[in-house]
């Protein structure tokens with residue numbers, strides 16, 4: 341089956357990413373993540389056949405239900421809220437967990453990955469808008485959280501992820517970029533550990549990914565602009 345709207349959307353988004361990259365004067369790589377919540381496996385696999393090499397799923401249950409049939413040539417990241425009791429189901433299936441929102445969760449990921457001799461790449465989720473309804477570390481908590489997490493050998497800290505308040509991405513992206521830089525290597529002595537490889541800033545979605553790229557994002561997470569409006 342050919343999903344022609346996905347072909348067109350993918351091309352359009354790729355062009356916009358490239359133009360935003362040039363406009364920002366950047367020469368580094370910006371990855372497009374296809375966010376696949378509510379999207380069925382056939383459509384996901386079609387997108388992968390068109391060149392998508394990174395897929396983001398929000399929910400463990402949904403990931404598990406699609407996993408066997410999914411084309412394994414793409415990397416899978418978990419991007420949604422993760423309960424500690426579900427960690428054990430996904431450690432062997434995802435290459436990164438972008439939604440680490442507590443020390444407790446990171447500790448569980450470390451424990452489960454130790455059992456399968458894996459070092460899991462993680463991003464720390466930042467609640468940049470300080471919204472009560474959202475999880476994540478507050479900007480003030482980040483520095484000490486990183487300090488604690490450095491002692492966990494089976495996770496590797498790769499950077500930050502955020503979901504800004506709805507419609508307010510542009511306002512918060514500069515602050516996220518500053519946090520990303522301020523918490524990066526060399527600012528603090530012991531951050532040259534093997535498990536500190538600070539190179540990823542995941543922000544920007546369908547409506548604001550170009551602004552995110554202007555502000556240093558190197559993974560943009562795109563769902564509806566690629567696959568069409570979600571039907572729940």
Ligand SMILES: *Cc1c(COP(=O)(O)O)cnc(C)c1O
Nearest residue numbers: 375419545546561562563564565
């Ligand atoms: C759904 C979702 C996205 C993509 O949202 P769109 O607006 O459809 O592009 C990105 N990140 C997270 C964490 C999401 O849950």
